[in-house]
Amino acid sequence: MxxxxxxxxxxxxxxxxxxxCPPLGPVYEKPFNFKTSSAIQAAIANxxxxxxxxxxxxxxxxxxNTTSYSIEVFSTSEEDPTIFSWHxxxxxxxxxxxxxxxKEAGPDAVYRLGSLTKVFxxxxxxxxxxxxxxxxxxxxxxxxxxxxxxxxxxxxxxNVAWDEVTIGALAGQLSGAIRDxxxxxxxxxxxxxxxxxxxxxxxxxxxxxLLPKCGQYPQCNRTEFFNxxxxxxxxxxxxxTPAYTNTGYQILAYALxxxxxxxxxxxxxxxxxxxxxxxxxxxxDPPVEQGIIPGVQSESGWNYQLGDENPAGNxxxxxxxxSSLGRAIMRSTLLAPVVTRRWLKPATMxxxxxxxxxxxxxxxxxxxxxxxxxxxxxxxxxxxSIGYYSSLLVLLxxxxxxxxxxxAGEAIPGNSNFNVAxxxxxxxxxxxxxxxxxxxxxxxxxxxxxxxxxxxLRLTTQADRPGLGVENWxxxxxxxxxNAVVMQGGYAPVNPSVRMYPAGLETVAEDGTKxxxxxxxxxxxxxxxxxxxxxxxxxxxxxxxxxxxxGTHPLDQFxxxxxxxxxxxxxxxxxxxxxxxxx
Numbered sequence: 391m392x393x394x395x396x397x398x399x400x401x402x403x404x405x406x407x408x409x410x411c412p413p414l415g416p417v418y419e420k421p422f423n424f425k426t427s428s429a430i431q432a433a434i435a436n437x438x439x440x441x442x443x444x445x446x447x448x449x450x451x452x453x454x455n456t457t458s459y460s461i462e463v464f465s466t467s468e469e470d471p472t473i474f475s476w477h478x479x480x481x482x483x484x485x486x487x488x489x490x491x492x493k494e495a496g497p498d499a500v501y502r503l504g505s506l507t508k509v510f511x512x513x514x515x516x517x518x519x520x521x522x523x524x525x526x527x528x529x530x531x532x533x534x535x536x537x538x539x540x541x542x543x544x545x546x547x548x549n550v551a552w553d554e555v556t557i558g559a560l561a562g563q564l565s566g567a568i569r570d571x572x573x574x575x576x577x578x579x580x581x582x583x584x585x586x587x588x589x590x591x592x593x594x595x596x597x598x599x600l601l602p603k604c605g606q607y608p609q610c611n612r613t614e615f616f617n618x619x620x621x622x623x624x625x626x627x628x629x630x631t632p633a634y635t636n637t638g639y640q641i642l643a644y645a646l647x648x649x650x651x652x653x654x655x656x657x658x659x660x661x662x663x664x665x666x667x668x669x670x671x672x673x674x675d676p677p678v679e680q681g682i683i684p685g686v687q688s689e690s691g692w693n694y695q696l697g698d699e700n701p702a703g704n705x706x707x708x709x710x711x712x713s714s715l716g717r718a719i720m721r722s723t724l725l726a727p728v729v730t731r732r733w734l735k736p737a738t739m740x741x742x743x744x745x746x747x748x749x750x751x752x753x754x755x756x757x758x759x760x761x762x763x764x765x766x767x768x769x770x771x772x773x774x775s776i777g778y779y780s781s782l783l784v785l786l787x788x789x790x791x792x793x794x795x796x797x798a799g800e801a802i803p804g805n806s807n808f809n810v811a812x813x814x815x816x817x818x819x820x821x822x823x824x825x826x827x828x829x830x831x832x833x834x835x836x837x838x839x840x841x842x843x844x845x846x847l848r849l850t851t852q853a854d855r856p857g858l859g860v861e862n863w864x865x866x867x868x869x870x871x872x873n874a875v876v877m878q879g880g881y882a883p884v885n886p887s888v889r890m891y892p893a894g895l896e897t898v899a900e901d902g903t904k905x906x907x908x909x910x911x912x913x914x915x916x917x918x919x920x921x922x923x924x925x926x927x928x929x930x931x932x933x934x935x936x937x938x939x940x941g942t943h944p945l946d947q948f949x950x951x952x953x954x955x956x957x958x959x960x961x962x963x964x965x966x967x968x969x970x971x972x973x
Contacts, residue, residue: 410763417856418826429824457799491683504774524558560638562737572605609697636702691777763855838970902954
């Protein structure tokens with residue numbers, strides 16, 4: 391086939407991929423049929439067996455005798471909000487006599503969160519003020535930092551360039567500032583001088599201005615915090631690399647207080663905790679009788695407060711409330727959907743190939759295995775630990791599903807929250823993908839015909855590749871599959887593949903009917919795989935969308951017409967001006 395000049399020039403800026411390469415995001419509509427999905431039910435059975443065995447094993451990897459924990463897998467579905475839950479009460483907690491807390495783990499038992507608090511802090515900011523100020527310098531709202539901004543011009547090695555640090559940089563761990571001041575990681579707060587010298591440190595004079603006079607006991611007030619922080623060397627230049635900072639979240643709270651003229655605690659309670667009904671979540675000082683308190687209460691960390699650093703890691707909550715939080719985030723209960731979508735994106739990549747950093751998320755790129763295709767699911771997580779507690783929240787927006795993990799124990803095994811996440815993810819992600827495909831097969835698969843135009847196509851799903859497969863696509867009696875791939879690629883012959891994926895766009899009419907957009911990917915399956923090349927790729931289809939346009943309408947755009955009962959009645963090819971009824 392001869393390719394028109396303009397189309398062949400356009401093809402130079404697009405990429406045809408050898409494998410089935412979908413856009414980033416869900417490859418099917420998000421699943422909701424959890425109770426009827428055989429894949430989900432099998433995953434639940436496997437998880438039940440796994441955690442039953444855990445609870446009977448007191449090895450150092452689990453510590454079931456001394457560690458209580460709660461797990462919940464949740465969805466945004468109104469019908470199936472809780473997919474799986476599990477609670478284990480350590481034998482030591484059940485027989486403890488030295489605490490006034492609960493004696494049994496359950497959905498409303500309160501744990502400490504540690505740095506999972508940071509999700510509440512960012513959420514409070516977004517609900518209160520949105521993200522419109524995130525590219526503004528923090529010096530606009532913190533006078534102590536504005537006064538010190540010029541120091542970096544004289545000596546950038548010894549001073550943070552605060553006028554280059556934005557609000558978003560603080561939320562996304564890109565400020566380059568020191569991790570803590572006076573609290574965690576400060577040796578002089580943990581050891582006396584003789585013990586510190588015994589560990590290899592030189593002695594410090596009491597008059598040394600770099601010796602923190604506050605931190606854990608007594609805690610620093612705002613003046614003391616900034617006086618000390620501004621003496622600290624930066625770790626990196628702003629926006630150079632992610633570097634975890636608790637100080638950044640303390641500063642964020644100060645900035646929001648300056649903008650809104652209220653205490654940060656009041657803003658969180660008024661704009662997040664109360665509207666979401668999080669009755670077992672506390673910024674500070676929770677009722678002791680609601681808490682899981684392992685060991686001796688005074689040694690557990692239950693009572694310890696972080697003072698002005700509370701926004702970085704002080705909070706308490708239950709597994710039911712954390713799940714409600716996750717649902718609210720993915721449902722955009724308190725935010726506009728576009729703000730949620732911006733929030734659930736990486737702020738930066740990290741030095742690990744499959745990991746990034748968000749606001750304040752850790753971002754893991756989870757590969758969903760397909761024999762003949764590729765799919766990556768971005769998981770947004772935030773972990774925390776403090777005293778005898780650890781926590782984790784994971785969101786999987788591609789499925790509108792997440793899970794939460796809370797631990798309490800005198801000797802929690804290292805990385806225990808992520809050990810649980812690995813077990814949950816290994817079962818859940820393949821099962822959720824399978825459930826979404828089962829749902830798509832039932833809803834979309836079949837023949838679609840526009841009899842008056844001699845135009846038709848057939849949709850199917852296959853377990854070995856992502857998305858809805860287009861087969862036998864004919865327009866006015868012409869093989870449209872081959873034409874689409876040839877026109878987009880600018881060459882022939884090809885082994886054409888056309889697959890469709892949700893575009894995240896829908897219109898709902900007053901009568902309940904919907905128009906739901908899908909985007910097609912045109913690929914030549916003859917192209918070789920390029921999985922080991924440094925720069926060239928076999929999965930660059932994101933640059934190919936709208937590669938062929940007819941009368942302003944893209945050939946790769948399709949609209950499903952769905953009735954009020956959720957049944958697909960037709961598919962519209964907007965470029966071909968054709969509506970094909972489902973037979």
